[in-house]
Amino acid sequence: MNISESNYSSETALFREVVPAGKPFMYTIAKGQVVRILDLEGNQAVDTLFYNAKDSEERYDASNTIREQGNLYLSTGSRLLSNEGNLMLTIIADTCGRHDTLGGACSAESNTVRYALDKHHMHSCRDSFIMALAEHDQGMSKRDLPSNINFFMNVPVSPDGKLSFADGISAAGRYVEMRAEMDILILISNCPQLNNPCNAYNPTPVEVLVWDPQ
């Protein structure tokens, strides 16, 4: 855990948008700009991917990121690396303390496996991702969905290798903030999952804020 607070005031943000649960969000930020994801009501998983805005085939890579920092969880100081091994963003503030790198996104198909075959119809992060990429209309698709970050989600791994989806450690008003180290296309699914504690069984809105560098 590496709790740290931001120097940026929400009053000076150049962009603010509330993303309801079950909705995707796409936005491009320039190198040097700062983006904050704010958990408005608490315990809300925010499935997030990052792409090089100039070359979307370069994207966030879970394995490179966690291996090079020698730790499974993200927090202040974490350097988010691409599939090319380049630095994409740095986490500069975090009042939650731990974010998941292993759980990936929920999908209609994985819901049938994890919960019951008749859960296929339920809304999922992958459906949000696919629809956002289709609307983006830049040739990106399911093929462009690598393993994502789950901000505010708590997926502890024990020393004997067991993995669980535990109750959230986030709360209303907690946030994570990152500085872009290259021009970045952000893709978010504010998770609609109703079947596990990642959203406390009650998906809620989050807010995205962006600042120019101070």
Place this chain on the structure above:
Amino acid sequence: MNNSAVPVPEQLIWEQRVPGGAHWSGVLRRGTTLRLGDTQGGANCSILFYNYEERLERYNMADTLKGQHTAFLSSGNVCYSDMGRVMCSITADSCGWHDPVCGVSNARMVREKYGEASYQEKHNDCHKNGYGSLINELGKYGMDRRDLMPTLNLFSKVVTDDEGNMQFIAGNSVAGDYVDLRFEMDALVVLSTCQHPLDPGGHYAPKDIQLACWRSALPGPDDPCRNSCPENQRAFINTERMFP
């Protein structure tokens, strides 16, 4: 490893040695099993699976781990695709822990860790890296870096403490260790035998893998991989709907 290591030698279809630092790809059909053997000890094999009929359906680390509530794979586990199906099952494993998290080395890492060794100088002993090796194999099928997902690193073990700090465990696999993958769908298999990216050894010394493929029975209702958790039972149902 020789033919006698295969459970039913008369069912053997083919065998092949993949030298250390090499890359390989091939199609494994439903109803066959692939044994990967560590013949020298200390091997690493970074492997990926794609549905051969629809290559957008691919091995998914996250779905595999959360479905089975585990951060490593061993016998009784299966490898899930991103479409809720079982691609292959780990029906035997003498080694006990395979790393699904840490990914592969890249050119910069190998150069910094082991120095330069060009083809001009070293011929087929030139230094190779996991990322380039997998990109090379994927390219043979019109696939590229968009298709390169987190690998399963067979024979390698990385543990974490309660704070998430990771530690590579040397000596997880010894000479003679093996893992058997029974294929539940026709799969394109892509692999690299480059060293694990956290391998602390200071020398470029990737180890061989011996492949052996044989015909094997489809899993019945009592199959241990099917029944190791309710999630696997449902994933097998999803899979078997593709093969009526």
